[in-house]
Each structure stands twice: as structure tokens, then as C-alpha cells.
Amino acid sequence: MNIWADTVALSRMQFALTAIFHMLWPVLTTGMGIYLVIVEGLWLKTRNSDYYYHARFWAKLYVLNFGIGVATGLPMEFQFGTNWAPFSEAVGDFFGSILGFEAAMAFMLEAGFLGIMLFGWERVNPKIHYFATIMVAFGANLSTFWILAANSWLQTPAGGEVVNGKFIVDDYFQAILNPFMFISVSHMFFATLETSLFVIGGISAWYILNHRHAEFFSRSLKIVVAVAIAVTPLQIYIGHLSAEQVAHYQPTKLAAMEAKWETSPAGQPADWSLVALPNNKLERNDWEISIPNGLGYILEFKKNLSEPVLGLKEWQPDDRPKMVGLVYYSFRLMSGIGFFLAGLMGVSVIQWLRGKFAPEAIAQQKWLLRTWLLAAPLGYIAVESGWIVRCVGRQPWVVYGQIRTADGVSNLPASEVLTSLLIFAGVYTTLFICAMFFGSRIIRQGPNLELSVPGIENQPAVETEPAEFIPDQRPVEAQQ
Template sequence: MDALLLSRIQFGFVVSFHILFPAFTIGLASWLAFVEWRWLRTRDPLWRDLFFFWTKIFAVSFGMGVVSGIVMSFQFGTNWAVLSERAGNVLGPLLSYEVLTAFFLEATFLGVMLFGWNRVSEKLHFLATCMVALGTLISAFWILSANSWMQTPQGHAIVDGVFHPVDWWAIVFNPSFPYRLAHMVLAAFITTCFVIGGVSASYLLRGAHLDAARRMLKASVLFAAIAVPAQVVVGDLHGLKVRDYQPVKLAAMEAHWEHKPKGEGVPLVLFAVPNEAGERNDHEIAIPRLGSLILTHSLDGEIPPLKAVPPGERPPVAPVFYAFRVMVGLGLAMLALALASLWAWRRGRLFESRAVLQGWRWMTLSGFVAILAGWYVVEIGRQPYVVYGLLRTADAVSPILRAPSVLASLIVYVLVYAVVFGAGTWYLRRLVRKGPVPHEPPPRSEHGERTPARPLSAPEESLEDEAAAREGA
């Protein structure tokens, strides 16, 4: 438990919390834009009630994501000073672009979206909601670009051990970036989809908020039927890029230790206990040739095995192997649930089938687990490098760090996060438990002015009405 390992654990702990909230808000912001668009088109008050319900959940989730992101950024200076010094010329501008474009855009329009209802025009309010949704996507663009460059670095020159940008186009659009961006954005949308579907299924099972629940479940089933198969295709394309640029990571994902006899192909290992000391798999259950078909699109294709590189160049095999199977397993379960829901819908039993509704309820948080599992595959799989093939993690840690100080800060993080995010999660659960309620105008104060009735409420009068009232006075 030296400073390096503790720093890795600390960063992994913080980023595991942080990634959940931005991923959820990326999908939730687009859902809010869709719901408000439907209300503007139909004037159905139920769409308006759903907008206010999910807006509250978005606001709390967005706040927790910002807090955890600020804490994470500090660690680049405290724990990973050498990484900041050597790769800061590349990573610094990319992260700054995220702040200058996405964060400013979100901050500008977030207040209008949360508090501007009936205070600005309907079109302006809808524009603000769309801009918040766009800001979350732009944020994902820059963050994924920076992380993808660390996975497949391009467009730089190394002078005295320091990375200098040479071609920003190659840096931003590095080989893995388009596939990882599509994979992550789809994962965020699917995560939100299953939260909405799981919440609506819970309402139906409880017999509460039935009209809203039916509407949300229909939307979730339709979106899952489109997005989950698309994610399978994007995931396959992403895997092919991993094969081309990070073959050792791919070998760890498949626990593929050595070359098979020529023409035998690579089996698909369904389950095994990777034995890194013995460089083999124990208790292996595999399907012959299926690995070759998936990884190379050929029955006898080969991929480089783990033994092709020295042990010091390999990532930890077991966590990468298991996390990848958790992610894929959940993806297949999502696909099966989406297909079963479509079948039940076609038979007119979508809202009466307890098996389908229980499936959605059980899968409510499955997207978060899949995102974490996929992130562990990506980050642990590139070890022992922090900039793949060029800068080792052991060489990127701050040299003056001492294990006791890192351990103390890690303990503080765990305690503070338990309180802050525990309270936030408890409040989110209360909001979900209450469910969507008819949106009513807030009460008037003693002076005749409207006052907020609850968090995120806003006065009904528009700015134009207030200006006219002042002129009349």
C-alpha cells in the first residue's frame, strides 16, 4: 500500500462517483428536452408534470456531478503532478475547452431552465432546455477526447520527456475517440432510459401515477429497442479498435494467454478464474472459435496473447476480465428485456405483465453498473501506462507523496462522500417515491407576490407582465 497504489485507489474511488452523475444527466437533459417538446406540441398537462418531476431529479444529480468533478480535478495537481507536467500541454487545453464551451453553456441556460418557467417565453424556455442538453453532450465530447488521447495518443511530439501538441486535429480526433464517444453517449442515454423505465414499472406495480407511468414506460421501451442494439454494434466497432491499438488490453479482456494451434481459432471464454501467476485460466468454460468470430470476424482469426509481452507490460487480468463480462452480460439482459417488452406491447400486455414490469424494476440501476464496469475495463486495461505505451503510471505520480498522507485523504474522501452523496441519494429516492404531481402555481405572499412553494418552483408572472405592471403603476 504505497503512495502509488493509494493514489490509484483514491482516483478510482472519486471518478467512480463522478462518472455516474454526468452520465445520468447527459441522458436526462435530452429526456427533458423531449418532454418539453411534447408538451409544446400537445399541451397535455401530463407532459408538463413529467417535466417538473424530472427537472428536480436533474438539478440534484447535476449538482452532485459538479461537486465530485471539482474534487477529481484537484488530484491532477496533488497526486499526479508528473502527469500534469509532462502531458499538461495536451490535456490542459482539452479540459479548458470543456469549461469554456460546455460548462459555460450549461451554467448560462441552467438557471433559465430551472427557474424561468412562466418568467420567459415558452420558446425561450425550450431553447434553454435544449442548450443544457447540448452542453452535456459537448462536455462529453471534450472529456472523452482527452481520455481517448491517453488511450491512443496521436498528434504530439515528445521533447525532453514532455508532450508537445503538433496536430490538434489528430489529438482531438485520435483513433479511439469517435467510437468511445458514441459508446459512452449511448451508455448515458441507455442508463437514463432504464432509470425512467424502472421508475415507471415501480409505479405500475404499486398502482400509483398510472397515466404518467404508462407514458414513461412506452417511451423507455421504444428507446431501448433502438439504442441497445445500436450499442451492440458500436461496442463491436470499439472492440475492433482496441484490437488494433491496444492488443494487450483485449487479451486481458478475453483472458487469452497463448497462441492456439494454427487454424483452431480463439475460443470465447464464458467463465474462468484467471491465474496470473501460472499464466493460465482455471475452471475455464469456453466456446471454440466464437472468440475469433467476434474479435476478428473470422472463424480462425488470431489475436496477440498475453504471453506475447513480458508480465510487466500486462494489466491486471482478473478485474478487466470480470468487469468486461459484467458489462456485456448487463447489455444482453437489457436487449432481452427490450425485446420481451416489445412482444408484450404487441400482445397488449405491456402494462399487465408482472414479469416484464419486475424486469424493468430490477434493471433500474443496471446502466450505472454497466458504465462502471466498462470504465474499469478501459482504465485498468491500459495499465501499466497512463498515456498508453509512452508514460507509465508509476512514473506519473507526484514524487513527494507519502503513503500516510494519501491514506488520510482517502479516508476523508470516503467519509465525506458517504455523507454528501448518501444524503443526495436519499433525497433523490424521496423525489422518485413521491412521483410526478400536477404542477400548481405557488401561493401568494402577504404582499401579493408569488413565493416559491417548493424547491425549483418559480413565480408564474412573465418578465413582460412584470414590466407592464411597473409601467402602469
């Protein structure tokens, strides 16, 4: 099959491109919003101006991501009408309203208070400003709730039934609170927070490695590690709960995640595949390294192995995911990164307890700082990999078990879809270059420690700092 002449394949590729690129930006804003609430709250509690400068600096990166996120999110909404019109007509009464809730409730709330958060530092009462910051963070995470509620409904449709090709809602709240919703929202919440923490930690490590404001950014690194102590293990646990849900509600996806072709009967634990080379054509793995009985005990331990673990051959080829290798390795990449970040957090805690995070010692931990710098983009990769597992593993269904993906695509000439796909690729490449340029410029400039601090603005900024937190303002070359 020539995918470049296949409207379904091209429409899927276009939506994948726009979704993967768009996801890069709200992932950081939703998690960084919580970080901004933390540092501004610490400033209000302690009146330590160091926290104030942190809030001002990281807010610049927040607004950059917010702007790109808005610009790339709108085309995704339009695609439901242009490329996926039959799907929109079939489920629009519910799915469309949920997306409307996201725009009207979450996005407008975040956008409405964003101006106060960015420009209201010396114009409103500090407590009012803090309330605005909380509302921005709440709006960003409320957006996550509605998007995940809508997507979870695609995974486990509930609250109605399809009648004459159209989904009729019987119970609106049951549809929103579908079986996947709670775990999915929790998993994505911690994913965005974890990604943001390691981005902030990686940037902080870069400053320390380059001997720029080392004492200042050692504080942000400590905050990140303190929060990550709870976030990283929780994310792994919630990810396991999500996999258990997949095993119960979407056994075809589980089989693809594990490249499992043959069924393991009840009472016989299934092997856990570590690395394999799936062969879709021959319906087997060309080679595989596995742990005997591992998967069965992971998934069925509480059930005393009372249920079989189904293999892909239990379904007809048209009723199961075709891109098994992509799903299989995306799942392992996501899981591996999760454990790596948890391990990095554990090592960092040990070093902190050993006194290696003290201002005079932290710059000497070059191996640890370089690992944090390496970890900065890994959260993005894990999130994108997770969404690949979630959406590609759902195929061939756009609404699982109800509406096939091929039936939800608009009847458009393949050439037109290819043209729009190439335009999106060009525009998004330009946006990415611009985002990297402005983001790197913000980071190169560093924090402005000469800003007046509300309440003590008549004093020079450097006099409000404890002596040990006065940054070295010389050029990098002179410092070295």
C-alpha cells in the same frame, strides 16, 4: 507488497474512488437531458399537459444529479495537480487544455441555461424555455465529448510525440480526433442515454406497481421503450466496434479482457472464453469454459483469420495488465448487462404490441414491471464496469505506450495519500446518503399535477387533463 505503503497504488485507488463515484451522476444528467428535450418537445407540439408535468417532475431528479456531479467532479481536477503532477507536467499542454474546454464550453453552457430551464417556466416564452432545455442537454453531452476525447487520447496518443519527457503537440486536431475518439464518444453517449432510459423506466414501473399515478407513468414507460428500441441494439453494435479497436490498438488489453495467455497463430481461430479463473502468478487460467474458435471468428471474420490473436505471454509481465481477473469479469458484466437490457426492451415491445401497455392492463404486468425496477441500476454497473476495463486494462501505461503510470505519480508520502483517500471515502459516503435521501423524497412525493400550465394557467390543473389521466390522490393505504 503492502499497498497501504505504496504511493502509486494509493494514488490509483484514490483516483478510482473519485472517478467511479463521480461517474454516477453525469451519467444520468447527460441522458436525462435528452429525455427532457423529448417530453418538453412533445408538450409544445401537442399541448398535452401530461408531458408538461413529466418535464417538471423529471427535472427535479436532473438538478439533484447535476449538483452532486459538480461537487464530486472538482476534486478529480485537483488530483491532477496534487497526486499526478509529473503526468500533468508531461501532457498538460494538450490534456489540460481539453479539460479546460470541457469546463469553459460544456459545463458553463449547461450551468448557464440550467436556471432558465428550472425556474423560467412561467417567466419566459415556452419556445425560449425549450431552447434553454436543449442547451442544457447539449452542454451535458458536449462535456461527454471533451472528456472522452481526452481519455481516448490517453488510450491512443496522436498528434505529437514525447520529447525529453514532455508531450509536444504537432497537430492539435489529430490529437483530438485520435483513433479511439469517435467510437469512444459514441459508446459513452449511448451508455448514458441507455442508463437514463432504464432509470426512468424503473421509477415509472415502481409507481405503477404501487398504484400511484399508474396511467401517468405508463406514458413515460412507453416513451422509454420507444427510444430504447433504437438505443439498446445500437449500443451493442458500437460496443463490438470498440472491442475491434481494442484488438487493433491495444492487444494487451484484449488479452486481459479474454484472459488469454497463449497466442493463437494466424489461420487458427482463437477460443472464446465464457467463464474462467485467471491466475496471474502462474500465467494461466485455473479452470475455464470456452467456445472453440469463437473469439477468432468474432474478431477476425472480416480478415479471414489472417492475423494472430496475441496472448498475454507475448509481453513481459511489467508491460501488461496485472489485474487480469478484474478486467476479464468487468468486461463480461458490462456485456451481459447490455444484452439483458436489450432483451428486456424486446419483451416490452412484444407486450406493448399485445396491448398489455394499455392503461387498464399495464398494472397487471407485475413480472415485467418488477424486471424494469430491477434493471434501473444495471446501467450504472455496466458503465462503471466499462470504465474499469478501459482504464485498468490500459495499465501499466497512463499514456498508452508513452508514459508509465508509475512515472506520472507525484512524490508524496504514502501516509498523506492514505489520509486523503480515507477523507474522500467518508465525504463521498455522506454525499451518497444525502443524494439517496433527497432522491427518494422526490420520488415519494411524486409529480405535482396541480401546477399551472403556461398558456392555460387560469384553469384548474385537473380540468386540463383528459379524464383518464386524473391521478388517484388518495393515500396509498386507501387505494389498496
